[in-house]
Amino acid sequence: MAASTRPDWATLPNLVTLVRFVLLLPVCLLLLDGPVTLAVVLLLVWASTDWVDGMLARALDQTSRTGAIIDPIADRLGLAAIVLTLAAMDLIPWAGLVIIVVVDLATALLATSAALGGRISVSWLGKVRTFVLMTSVFLLVAAAAWAPGLIRPAQILFWIGVVMHALSGAGYILRARRAPAAEAAEAPPSQR
Secondary structure, rough: OOOOOOOOOOOHHHHHHHHHHHHHHHHHHHHHHHHHHHHHHHHHHHHHHHHHHHHHHHHHOOOOOHHHHHHHHHHHHHHHHHHHHHHHHHOOOOOHHHHHHHHHHHHHHHHHHHHOOOOOOHHHHHHHHHHHHHHHHHHHHHHHHOOHHHHHHHHHHHHHHHHHHHHHHHHHHHHHHHHHHHHHHHHHHHHH
């Protein structure tokens, strides 16, 4: 089907993002039963879908407005659910979950309209933060399943990711607040 005739939502990358949503509940339930090999593998598959959907969108030229909306929702919802599960397993303190959720809510409330309006885009810090957080939760679960002595280093990486998350969220909010003012300053006098 040609790109011009297919609906915006009907792309392979969006299907991969939907798989991420579907995998979330089984991953969390398996983790709560105990960090076993199947939970580690499913978590790795879940986390890798974030990379796969972006790679497919670029390789197949199937970027879409729907994907731009649902991908970050899948990231934020999924990460919060996984971190909630890890807190319930006592692998991370509840404070980590609270910080992540508060930053996500503040960013959603204060920066979403600017992002959807195309006035701000994903920052390099946002991309690195997502990689660090996803890697840290995977390493925490893998360490709990196979190498409990490595839990502490994985927790340190998680906290580095949380700090990056807070900085990234603050950056998005600041950029969103400046975006309308910058556009008004650049507009010709007749449009001000």
